[in-house]
Amino acid sequence: MELLLQVLFTMTVIFIMARLGSTIFSRFGLPGLIGEILMGIVIANIAGGDFMRDVLMIDFNSEGFKSEVYTVIYMLAELGVIFLLFSVGLETKVKDLLESGKAAFLCALLGVILPFVAGLALVLAVGDYDMNAAMFMGAAMVATSVGITARIIKDMRLMDVKESRIIIAAAVIDDVLGMIVLAIVQGMATSEGGIDIMDLVIIILKAVLFVVIAIGAAKYLVPKIYTFFDNRKRAARAAGKIPYTYNKLIIAIIVCLGMACLAEFIGLAAIIGAFLAGMLFADHAWEWELEHKVEAITSFMISFFFVNVGLMVDISSLTDVSVIILVVIVILLAMLTKFVGCGFGAKLGDKSIDKSSFSIIGVGMMPRGEVGIIIASIGLNAGVMSGDLYTVVVMMSVLTTIIAPPILSLLFKKKYTEQYEIVPEDRI
Amino acid sequence: MELLLQVLFTMTVIFIMARLGSTIFSRFGLPGLIGEILMGIVIANIAGGDFMRDVLMIDFNSEGFKSEVYTVIYMLAELGVIFLLFSVGLETKVKDLLESGKAAFLCALLGVILPFVAGLALVLAVGDYDMNAAMFMGAAMVATSVGITARIIKDMRLMDVKESRIIIAAAVIDDVLGMIVLAIVQGMATSEGGIDIMDLVIIILKAVLFVVIAIGAAKYLVPKIYTFFDNRKRAARAAGKIPYTYNKLIIAIIVCLGMACLAEFIGLAAIIGAFLAGMLFADHAWEWELEHKVEAITSFMISFFFVNVGLMVDISSLTDVSVIILVVIVILLAMLTKFVGCGFGAKLGDKSIDKSSFSIIGVGMMPRGEVGIIIASIGLNAGVMSGDLYTVVVMMSVLTTIIAPPILSLLFKKKYTEQYEIVPEDRI
Numbered sequence: 001m002e003l004l005l006q007v008l009f010t011m012t013v014i015f016i017m018a019r020l021g022s023t024i025f026s027r028f029g030l031p032g033l034i035g036e037i038l039m040g041i042v043i044a045n046i047a048g049g050d051f052m053r054d055v056l057m058i059d060f061n062s063e064g065f066k067s068e069v070y071t072v073i074y075m076l077a078e079l080g081v082i083f084l085l086f087s088v089g090l091e092t093k094v095k096d097l098l099e100s101g102k103a104a105f106l107c108a109l110l111g112v113i114l115p116f117v118a119g120l121a122l123v124l125a126v127g128d129y130d131m132n133a134a135m136f137m138g139a140a141m142v143a144t145s146v147g148i149t150a151r152i153i154k155d156m157r158l159m160d161v162k163e164s165r166i167i168i169a170a171a172v173i174d175d176v177l178g179m180i181v182l183a184i185v186q187g188m189a190t191s192e193g194g195i196d197i198m199d200l201v202i203i204i205l206k207a208v209l210f211v212v213i214a215i216g217a218a219k220y221l222v223p224k225i226y227t228f229f230d231n232r233k234r235a236a237r238a239a240g241k242i243p244y245t246y247n248k249l250i251i252a253i254i255v256c257l258g259m260a261c262l263a264e265f266i267g268l269a270a271i272i273g274a275f276l277a278g279m280l281f282a283d284h285a286w287e288w289e290l291e292h293k294v295e296a297i298t299s300f301m302i303s304f305f306f307v308n309v310g311l312m313v314d315i316s317s318l319t320d321v322s323v324i325i326l327v328v329i330v331i332l333l334a335m336l337t338k339f340v341g342c343g344f345g346a347k348l349g350d351k352s353i354d355k356s357s358f359s360i361i362g363v364g365m366m367p368r369g370e371v372g373i374i375i376a377s378i379g380l381n382a383g384v385m386s387g388d389l390y391t392v393v394v395m396m397s398v399l400t401t402i403i404a405p406p407i408l409s410l411l412f413k414k415k416y417t418e419q420y421e422i423v424p425e426d427r428i
Numbered sequence: 429m430e431l432l433l434q435v436l437f438t439m440t441v442i443f444i445m446a447r448l449g450s451t452i453f454s455r456f457g458l459p460g461l462i463g464e465i466l467m468g469i470v471i472a473n474i475a476g477g478d479f480m481r482d483v484l485m486i487d488f489n490s491e492g493f494k495s496e497v498y499t500v501i502y503m504l505a506e507l508g509v510i511f512l513l514f515s516v517g518l519e520t521k522v523k524d525l526l527e528s529g530k531a532a533f534l535c536a537l538l539g540v541i542l543p544f545v546a547g548l549a550l551v552l553a554v555g556d557y558d559m560n561a562a563m564f565m566g567a568a569m570v571a572t573s574v575g576i577t578a579r580i581i582k583d584m585r586l587m588d589v590k591e592s593r594i595i596i597a598a599a600v601i602d603d604v605l606g607m608i609v610l611a612i613v614q615g616m617a618t619s620e621g622g623i624d625i626m627d628l629v630i631i632i633l634k635a636v637l638f639v640v641i642a643i644g645a646a647k648y649l650v651p652k653i654y655t656f657f658d659n660r661k662r663a664a665r666a667a668g669k670i671p672y673t674y675n676k677l678i679i680a681i682i683v684c685l686g687m688a689c690l691a692e693f694i695g696l697a698a699i700i701g702a703f704l705a706g707m708l709f710a711d712h713a714w715e716w717e718l719e720h721k722v723e724a725i726t727s728f729m730i731s732f733f734f735v736n737v738g739l740m741v742d743i744s745s746l747t748d749v750s751v752i753i754l755v756v757i758v759i760l761l762a763m764l765t766k767f768v769g770c771g772f773g774a775k776l777g778d779k780s781i782d783k784s785s786f787s788i789i790g791v792g793m794m795p796r797g798e799v800g801i802i803i804a805s806i807g808l809n810a811g812v813m814s815g816d817l818y819t820v821v822v823m824m825s826v827l828t829t830i831i832a833p834p835i836l837s838l839l840f841k842k843k844y845t846e847q848y849e850i851v852p853e854d855r856i
Contacts, residue, residue, distance in 0.1 A: 003499070004506055008689040008698060015685060019678055027672060071431070071496055072503045078432055244455060250447055253728055257443060261436040270436060289720075296721035297728050300681055 007072050010056045011304075014073070017043060018303035030405065031367075033306050034398055040310015052311065077308040078270070080301030081374055085271040086256045087294045088175065089278015090285040094218040103349030104169035110345035111170065111365050112177045114337040115141040122333060123389070126326065132189040133389055136379035139185045140393045141334050143178035143371035144171045153364075158412055163357050166346055167364040175371070176211065179275060182375055183207030183268045189384045206266055214259075214276035222280050248288040252281050269378055309373050309394060312380065317388040318395075327395045334396050335403070338365045360411045366404040368397040435500050438484045439732075442501070445471060446731035458833065461734050462826055465801075468738015480739065505736040506698070508729030509802055513699040514684045515722045517706015518713040520600050522646040531777030532597035538773035539598065539793050540605045542765040543569040550761060551817070554754065560617040561817055564807035567613045568821045569762050571606035571799035572599045581792075586840055591785050594774055595792040603799070604639065607703055610803055611635030611696045617812045634694055642687075642704035650708055676716040680709050697806055737801050737822060740808065745816040746823075754816075755823045762824050763831070766793045788839045794832035796825040 021035030044052050052058045059067040066074070120138035123129050129137075153164045184207050229246075236243035256277040263273030278285075278294075285291050317323050339362035346361045347353040353361070376393035379385030385393075449463030472480050480486045487495040494502070548566035551557050557565075581592045612635050657674075664671035684705040691701030706713075713719050745751050767790035774789045775781040781789070804821035807813030813821075 004503075004698060005689070005692045007503055008685060008692060012682070012685040012689050016682055019682065023674075068499055072500060075432075075435055075500045246451075247727070249724060249727060254440070254444055254447065257436060257440045261433070261440050264433045264436060270432060292717075292721070293724035296677060296724040299675070299677060300725050 003068060006057055006069050010058065010069050010073060011076075013056060014043070014307050015303055018307045022303070031401055034401055036303055036306035037310040037313075037373075037394065037398055040307035041313050041315065042310070043307065044311045044313065045315055058311065073304055074308065076301050077305040080298060080303070080305040082256065082260050082270055082274040083294060083298040084302050084305070085374075086252075086274040086278040087291065087298055089275040089280075090282055090291050090294060092175070092275075092279050093282045094215055094279060095283075101166070101169065101349060103346045103353070104166050105173055106345035106349040107166060107170040107342045107361060107365070108173035108177060108345070110348075111144065111174060111338055111342035112142050112181065114341035115334060116181060118333045118337045119330070122329065129386070129389065132384045133379070133386065135185045135188065136375065136385050137330075137389060137393065139178070139181045140372040140375040140379070141330075141337070141368070141396070142174070142181050143368060143375065144174045144338070144365045158416060161416065163360040163364065163412075163415075166350075166361055170342065170346070170361075170365065174365070175275070178371060178375075179269075179272045180207055180211055182378070183210070183272055186269055186378060186382070187267050189379070189382060207268060210263065210266065210268060210272070211276065214279065218276075218280045218282070222283070226284065248284075249290060249293050252277075252288075252290055252294070255280060269374075271374060309377065312377065312387075313391050313394050317391050320388070323388050323392065327392050330392055330396045331399050334368065334400055335366050338362065356411070356415050360408065360415065363404055363408045363411060366408075367401040372397040431496060434485055434497050438486065438497050438501060439504075441484060442471070442735050443731055446735045450731070459795075459829055462829055464731055464734035465738040465741075465822065465826055468735035469741050469743065470738070471735065472739045472741065473743055486739065501732055502736065504729050505733040508726060508731070508733040510684065510688050510698055510702040511722060511726040512730050512733070513802075514680075514702040514706040515719065515726055516603065517703040517708075518710055518719050518722060520603070520703075520707050521710045522643055522707060523711075529594070529597065529777060531774045531781070532594050533601055534773035534777040535594060535598040535770045535789060535793070536601035536605060536773070538776075539572065539602060539766055539770035540570050540609065542769035543762060544609060546761045546765045547758070550757065557814070557817065560812045561807070561814065563613045563616065564803065564813050565758075565817060565821065567606070567609045568800040568803040568807070569758075569765070569796070569824070570602070570609050571796060571803065572602045572766070572793045586844060589844060591788040591792065591840075591843075594778075594789055598770065598774070598789075598793065602793070603703070606799060606803075607700045608635055608639055610806070611638070611700055614697055614806060614810070615695050617807070617810060635696060638691065638694065638696060638700070639704065642707065646704075646708050646710070650711070654712065676712075676718060677721050680705075680716075680718055680722070683708060697802075699802060737805065740805065740815075741819050741822050745819050748816070751816050751820065755820050758820055758824045759827050762796065762828055763794050766790065784839070784843050788836065788843065791832055791836045791839060794836075795829040800825040 017039045018036040021037075021039035022032030023035070025035030026032040043056070046052070057067050057069040058073065059070055116138040118138075119141035120134045123134035123137045124131070153167065158164050184204055187202075187204075187207060233243040256274050259273035259277040260270040261273070263276075264270045281288075281290055318327075339359075342365040343353075343358040343362035347358060373394055376385060376390050376397075380387070380390045445467045446464040449465075449467035450460030451463070453463030454460040471484070474480070485495050485497040486501065487498055544566040546566075547569035548562045551562035551565045552559070581595065586592050612632055615630075615635060661671040684702050687701035687705040688698040689701070691704075692698045709716075709718055746755075767787075770793040771781075771786040771790035775786060801822055804813060804818050804825075808815070808818045
């Protein structure tokens with residue numbers, strides 16, 4: 001019972017602080033998750049970490065020692081991010097993905113290649129880190145946060161303008177590409193004895209196969225399964241019987257857990273499996289009320305993830321001038337490469353994109369949000385990324401996410417003069 | 429990452445098996461949770477427990493050693509039952525509770541006293557156990573499962589008949605009384621150096637105060653808070669501003685975790701705090717869609733609780749003839765005391781209760797379901813109840829829950845000849 005009391009106490013404190021941070025930030029129109037991360041940094045540094053260690057009983061260090069309480073919090077955090085990516089998958093319809101225009105596709109593609117190359121090259125140029133760390137940095141710079149992007153557009157009620165459509169479609173494709181990049185990078189980092197061509201091919205094959213099979217299943221298999229059960233239901237009704245109703249949420253959770261487990265098992269990240277699992281249900285997510293239900297589960301656990309992100313930030317490394325310079329350069333590169341890559345990609349695909357649309361799309365794709373951090377924490381936990389690089393990624397994600405929304409909002413306002421209001425709302 | 433993979437694997441296996449058990453049972457019109465508990469017993473005994481230990485990495489023994497994986501599963505189970513009791517609380521309106529008729533109150537009261545005294549007396553009469561164990565057995569025999577009872581009535585679409593109303597109201601009062609009994613019993617068992625009158629008074633005071641303060645808050649404080657925010661919202665709207673919308677689910681979760689933690693801290697069970705927390709939100713649970721959302725969170729975690737209940741059942745103790753005899757006597761007593769206590773209590777309060785209504789109410793209050801098991805597992809974890817008594821309670825809960833529904837259904841059919849159909853549905 002001791003453990004239960006301690007876990008409940010730690011959970012309550014973290015949850016309240018996270019929500020406080022989230023509420024304060026969303027009242028100022030900023031993404032709540034930034035507030036949650038900052039609260040994590042605060043908790044980790046009250047009384048030099050003593051509060052975290054002695055009161056909350058959260059302890060972890062480089063030797064891998066973890067307190068029992070932290071093990072539970074950490075697992076809730078991991079489950080939270082698995083359900084978060086699952087719900088992003090639920091919003092990603094394969095049909096829309098495959099049909100989305102050339103502009104969105106090129107926008108996403110260039111918006112992935114440029115930041116990846118820039119991140120990789122920068123870390124290699126610094127010289128203190130190896131190839132694996134550089135690749136993780138590249139991968140962490142890739143992912144646009146579809147949640148944050150969509151959230152801003154939704155708050156501004158501009159879902160139907162051209163730029164918004166391109167941004168949303170591109171952010172989704174970007175997510176899929178980002179997952180593939182992560183799968184490749186992670187597979188390469190965990191393959192022993194360095195990287196040779198054969199390893200690389202196997203890893204890319206595994207990652208691409210997993211994604212392609214899942215997308216294929218979503219497109220061809222899932223509709224057949226649905227039709228089969230639909231027909232059975234009709235037949236039962238026609239025979240005067242009441243058909244058995246399966247609990248869709250339970251089935252969705254099983255598929256989510258199973259595919260997360262499978263992804264982890266074959267050497268990919270659990271979140272990739274969860275994201276693809278969500279895509280399998282995307283066509284019926286609304287009808288079966290899955291989005292609301294999964295969102296409820298996520299909202300219980302995701303705060304532990306963002307606070308945990310903050311807990312792992314080593315503030316002391318920010319006193320090092322070279323790290324601060326690196327943070328500034330990474331942030332500038334992160335914004336510039338997305339701006340140019342996405343804007344130019346969109347223009348390549350759609351000649352009607354003018355300067356103002358270029359800017360809106362470029363800025364709209366800037367926020368990195370949670371996905372970059374998730375990738376960096378995978379790298380940190382696998383021992384591939386150092387603590388200071390992790391801190392750099394967290395700072396980059398936090399700051400791009402803080403900087404982009406106000407600019408995007410200004411650009412939208414300039415272009416679309418219709419009256420709209422930003423509704424502050426505390427959702428996740 | 430090792431741990432994450434193992435936890436995901438164990439979770440997936442347990443979840444799939446639990447749902448399989450639940451689906452099979454609910455297709456036969458029986459409560460799904462019985463199937464989940466039986467699956468737990470199966471998992472614990474495949475290859476003499478080797479499957480549980482070596483494949484699922486679940487390990488626990490009397491010396492308190494627990495594997496890291498089991499710690500996580502156990503905490504998910506505990507959180508699951510906390511949210512389950514929270515959602516029972518969400519369905520318990522204080523107003524209905526305080527206004528519910530004399531018949532329901534006397535039905536609940538006698539239905540609590542008789543089983544408690546019978547359980548206590550029986551265990552003391554056996555002679556192998558101490559006063560604390562006897563009290564836990566008494567407490568475990570008290571609680572009618574409001575979920576199972578309501579579920580049957582709902583499935584039969586007989587919510588509006590007199591017997592159903594009395595049963596539902598009595599089951600709710602029964603829950604509150606059961607919680608008070610548990611609080612007292614648990615407080616007494618954990619107070620060191622045996623029980624003296626002073627301890628007893630303090631414990632009863634703590635338990636009654638906690639419950640009374642919570643009910644008082646639900647009745648007087650919560651409506652005021654609600655009115656305050658409602659007025660603020662109106663004022664903001666009148667001033668032409670868009671009012672800030674708080675996320676009700678998040679607030680509910682914070683109150684639930686906080687009160688569970690507080691209950692545990694002052695020596696009561698966490699579930700008591702969760703139940704009372706639910707009651708605080710009962711008046712607005714529907715409006716704020718809390719029930720559906722909390723149900724989603726519960727349905728993700730509660731299976732781990734029921735499977736865990738099964739994991740802890742020691743089948744080998746059932747080869748002991750004296751234990752089997754004890755199981756049979758306890759089951760008979762459990763059914764008889766509820767039948768007589770509840771039926772007679774209802775008749776005392778409402779003279780119009782005839783023989784058939786007496787039977788329906790008596791049988792309707794029989795199923796013990798999860799609450800008795802929860803109480804027994806608290807006793808087991810606190811080291812107060814022995815493994816064989818725990819097994820007896822689980823068998824009693826499982827069997828009363830299997831036996832009562834078909835009888836209740838027959839009695840209802842006999843009295844209410846209107847056509848109705850039982851809709852098999854797999855809810856939680």
